[in-house]
Amino acid sequence: MHIPAEDQAARPIDHWFASYSADHRNDTNQRIHVFAVPLILWSVIALLWCIPVPVDSGFRAGLWAGLACFAAWMFYFRASRPIGFGMLAVFVAMLWTSFWIERLQGTRFLLGLAIVVFVLAWIAQFVGHSKLFEGKKPSFFTDLRYLLIGPAWVLSKLYRRIGLRW
Template sequence: MNTAAETQSSAERPIDRWFANYSGDHRNAGNQLIHIICVPAILWSVVALLWCIPSPGTWFRAGFWAGLAMLATALFYYRASRMLGLGMIVVYVLMGLLTRWLHDTYGTSTLLWLAIGVFVVAWIGQFIGHSKLFEGKRPSFFTDLTYLLIGPAWVLSKLYRKLGIRY
């Protein structure tokens, strides 16, 4: 016997409504490609910037604030979709390992400047994608800041669809 949740179509899930609205602002193939590159770059740069914030006390290591933010957003994604949440955890683990390696190898100052550079360049790319050259529409987060969280999951959902994974 099917439960109400099982009979509910996937289009009725909040994450699918978020993706439908987000996709409406990202129809141009060039803009989508820019987002597939720039959204993960921005996400990593935010992780790296948070990594550079000094940790409180002696109990915590570098990366404490980044870990806290990754945990909080992973819970957001997991609540929206278990598969997206698990996928974002994998993404965060990989980003965390990369960031830790960069931090341990080159130091906080280099990581900070690298993160700032990636952040700026990737946002320039995003705004070019939304310019009249490509999409010609304002970025979704101008309507609702939640779209800053939806973008990474939207990129991951595109990968899932390509691999035939249901989310």
């Protein structure tokens, strides 16, 4: 991604959001993203939750999900402290939800639910980007880091709506 010289002073997160927003101008596509992106994020966390941990390791279910959330959180926190703290809350809520579903219904149920949510949310994403609405390919086709930017972009929309600066 090329950053113009006059914009070099802006924070990197501002450039990420500006570029992501350029690929998401259609109102319907934006509404789809507000629902589908968090569902995709949760489903990935839930899928990682279902990966078994070594039996005698002393670790519990959710280890891989927790490690992935921590790594992603470091990316967000370095990009923007307010976004980092918000994403920490999102991760805790999604990890807790995965824990709760797994404890009540079992790992097999959590895995099946996560797969269904993942597939349906991605279908919604591609419908939003189709010629019916946005007419542009998803941002992650140009740079995989946009898979991390999407959840933060949705959070920034919430921040803007409630008057918080990110």
